[in-house]
Amino acid sequence: MLMKTKTSHKDEAGAEFRAGITACLPTIPGYWSIGFAAGAIGTLSGFTTLQTALLASVLYTGSAQFLFYSLWAAGAEVASVVFSVFLVNLRYLLMSSAMSVFFREHSTLQKLVSGLLLTDETFGVAVQRGSQHSTVPFAWMLGLNVAAWLNWILACVVGAWLASALPSSLMEGLSFSLVSMFIGLVLMLWFASHRKALETFSIAAAVVITLLTARQMDISLVVIIAASVSATLATLGLRFFSKGGK
Template identity: 35%
Template sequence: MEEVETDTGYTTFRDGVRSCLPTVLGYLGIGFSFGIVGINSHLNLFEITLMSAIVYGGSSQFVMCGLLLANTSITGIVMTVFLVNLRHLLMSMTASPHFREESLLSNVSVGSLLTDESFAVFSTTVAQEKHFSLRWMEGLNVTAYITWIVATFLGGLVGNFISNPEQFGLDFALTAMFAGLFLTQFEWELSKNTKKSIAVVITVVISLYILLSLVSSSVAVIISALLGCLVGGLAYDK
């Protein structure tokens, strides 16, 4: 009699590491690009690595480099980075109900290390109704965190030999990554309910395009995220 294999879901730290592997190349590519851009923004290798360890936000770190080159005040940099990273609050609020039985420290750890990439993996896992644990989430987040720091460090080393990152399109790397994440995250939903998902996607994209032409990019990110949540909530019929 043949044994029937059962899907136990994602329960261990190692499972989280495995789940993160498909996004590792993205972290390496974007982190490497940031290291090069950081060096060309007059940051040293230690400052680049420390920023990656503390700020840990690809988009906000690229923004910080641009603001530093523009001689923006410290207050302006802090406020802009705060607005750009405010979307992480929405992502953390979405993830927290799944870990309500865990300790406060564990939830803080999950929220602090949550990124766009790891949230995309998390959202896909939830959408596919697969079982997962805190240890899986920790494996996913820690792998991403270490990869990002190492990638930015290596990029900083190479950055001394590249004087014009824009020439190689490195300044566009973050935009390309977000486009890939967007398509990957919605692939599962599109297979289940094509018409509704396409309507949501088109609405969010159009809203983002309009807002970017009316307000600053940092404010547009926040407003577009809120509108996307609103549209998604109204379209969700369960």
């Protein structure tokens, strides 16, 4: 009887894990489009494909990777790079806090693993699942996170490898085209979003902060502050509207 119960739990966990992978599928094109650009910029910044892969697996956040590459290429100090990445990633504290209501019955290790692999996209998918079922199974969250994590790494590796294989004449003009592509991706994601008002407010907040502080501070610091504040406001707004929806 005990063996049957253990087998049943394993089967249920396996089914939840596969369901989490399935839930991740709609977000994978986004990971590939931005991850490809991040990997290519890594090559332009002087990193090898292996170094880009290691950074993608450890840092694992698009905005922070773009910031890291730009600061490193500009010759910024290590402490400055670390602090800047920390500021950009502060929003994940708020996201994890919002997710905690769905993980009350899980162990500390399960919460830690789920939080370490959390991204903007997996957060949105998981919140939708939690709002519908009042809980998020760990196996389901693990499947969602692992699928997103592996696809991000693979996309960065492919982008880095293709960029390194291009002729030097094309490499010189690639940085501008990647910036243009990144802007296009942002617009594409905005048009596909179901929360355009919230995202428009976040963009407007970043623009206002940039205009008000650009003359008083270094532009790189202004960008970090604007991105951090606007992302924080968007996360707080998302949490507020999620509670209001209940």
